[in-house]
Amino acid sequence: MNPSDCPQSSSGLSRRSFFRYAAGASALASLPILTEAHLALAARPHFADPNKGIHIDANENPLGPSEAARQAMIDIVPRGGRYLFPMEDELAQIFAKQEGLSPESVMPYAGSSEPLHYTVLAFTSKDKPLVVADPGYEAPMWAAQVSGAPVVKVPLADAKGAAAHDIKAMLAASSNPGVIYICNPNNPTGTCTPRKDIEYAVAHAPKDTIVLIDEAYIHLCDEPRSLDFVKEGKNVIVLRTFSKLYGMAGIRMGFAVGRPDLLAKIGTLGGMNSLPITAVAAAKASLLDADLVTTRQKMIGDVRTQTIAWLKSEGYATTPSESNCFMLDVRRPGKEVQAALAAKDMYVGRIWPAWPNSLRITVGTTDEMVAFRKSFTEVMSGSTAGLELPKLPGRLAERPFTHMS
Numbered sequence: 495m496n497p498s499d500c501p502q503s504s505s506g507l508s509r510r511s512f513f514r515y516a517a518g519a520s521a522l523a524s525l526p527i528l529t530e531a532h533l534a535l536a537a538r539p540h541f542a543d544p545n546k547g548i549h550i551d552a553n554e555n556p557l558g559p560s561e562a563a564r565q566a567m568i569d570i571v572p573r574g575g576r577y578l579f580p581m582e583d584e585l586a587q588i589f590a591k592q593e594g595l596s597p598e599s600v601m602p603y604a605g606s607s608e609p610l611h612y613t614v615l616a617f618t619s620k621d622k623p624l625v626v627a628d629p630g631y632e633a634p635m636w637a638a639q640v641s642g643a644p645v646v647k648v649p650l651a652d653a654k655g656a657a658a659h660d661i662k663a664m665l666a667a668s669s670n671p672g673v674i675y676i677c678n679p680n681n682p683t684g685t686c687t688p689r690k691d692i693e694y695a696v697a698h699a700p701k702d703t704i705v706l707i708d709e710a711y712i713h714l715c716d717e718p719r720s721l722d723f724v725k726e727g728k729n730v731i732v733l734r735t736f737s738k739l740y741g742m743a744g745i746r747m748g749f750a751v752g753r754p755d756l757l758a759k760i761g762t763l764g765g766m767n768s769l770p771i772t773a774v775a776a777a778k779a780s781l782l783d784a785d786l787v788t789t790r791q792k793m794i795g796d797v798r799t800q801t802i803a804w805l806k807s808e809g810y811a812t813t814p815s816e817s818n819c820f821m822l823d824v825r826r827p828g829k830e831v832q833a834a835l836a837a838k839d840m841y842v843g844r845i846w847p848a849w850p851n852s853l854r855i856t857v858g859t860t861d862e863m864v865a866f867r868k869s870f871t872e873v874m875s876g877s878t879a880g881l882e883l884p885k886l887p888g889r890l891a892e893r894p895f896t897h898m899s
């Protein structure tokens with residue numbers, strides 16, 4: 495990754511001003527659409543050269559786009575002087591056909607962050623709360639700042655075990671929710687919520703509530719998918735992205751899948767601009783690559799299993815992840831361990847206030863995880879864990895990001 499790819503420099507906003515802006519933007523019509531990259535960057539204990547060290551903090555896929563996707567992008571570049579926007583329709587049609595959906599229920603976006611943000615904006619308000627699991631992905635909570643909706647956080651059920659969404663508690667948490675957000679598998683725990691519980695949520699949510707099922711990581715596990723709720727015409731929006739298993743986080747492509755009237759409603763808020771044909775071509779090639787999902791699911795799953803088994807052998811508990819990330823209980827303030835690892839140029843994920851002694855670890859390559867084991871052993875052996883980082887000079891010393899309570 496080049497420094498220019500880094501959110502704080504590419505946007506022209508420093509990390510500090512970015513989050514100041516975000517935090518104060520509730521009165522504005524538009525708030526920056528926060529992605530995992532922004533959240534990971536803001537949670538780093540210090541400014542890190544993205545070209546240096548190991549970054550297992552943003553749930554990225556180090557494998558990058560597949561060979562077929564790379565070739566498709568190369569092949570389409572010479573035609574980049576043309577408006578080839580019907581390609582987007584073709585992409586939606588291919589996905590719809592593969593999944594047995596009507597093409598009208600599939601809307602392509604540049605990643606799934608945009609439709610996630612717009613769904614919260616469209617269906618929540620100060621009288622219609624957003625209900626989320628805790629710990630859970632924070633981006634919808636930031637969007638709720640714009641709609642002015644109260645955020646109701648419901649602890650994951652069986653936090654020391656399955657760490658699934660507590661669907662009954664989520665349904666009971668508000669009498670009039672605008673959106674119930676279910677991330678399956680969940681970010682940050684990597685855990686899945688049983689299909690019967692998701693069915694229960696869809697069947698028992700109030701009539702006007704949208705059940706927003708975020709399947710950013712669904713390709714990494716074999717759990718049942720939720721697109722059938724859309725086919726049945728339920729009040730459900732499913733989000734898919736090419737950023738995770740397909741390795742296209744920087745290329746940007748995703749789908750909102752829902753009833754056409756729901757998609758029209760979120761479409762009024764933005765995101766209806768045409769998409770880069772390179773991203774569309776890469777997404778199409780990825781969808782048509784028959785072995786990609788199973789091959790990568792196994793590759794990432796194997797590294798995850800080995801890493802978790804090693805941690806267990808060292809006496810550390812993790813969530814039972816089926817995804818490319820998991821929470822690791824470090825049995826002391828996670829912030830200290832995160833900072834001590836960062837001092838060794840090993841950048842691990844952030845800490846959620848509900849679980850202050852846990853860190854999110856993204857599954858990297860085998861080599862990256864071997865390096866992680868080494869750094870983690872050194873840090874936890876007591877030589878550096880808990881040490882304060884040296885004071886950074888000037889504005890670098892400012893820590894702009896505090897988690898929402």
Ligand SMILES: Cc1ncc(COP(=O)(O)O)c(C=O)c1O
Nearest residue numbers: 530605606607631681710735737
């Ligand atoms: C749960 C979840 N949803 C959505 C996204 C959005 O990703 P993108 O905008 O890259 O598709 C992410 C990114 O990490 C995520 O973790």
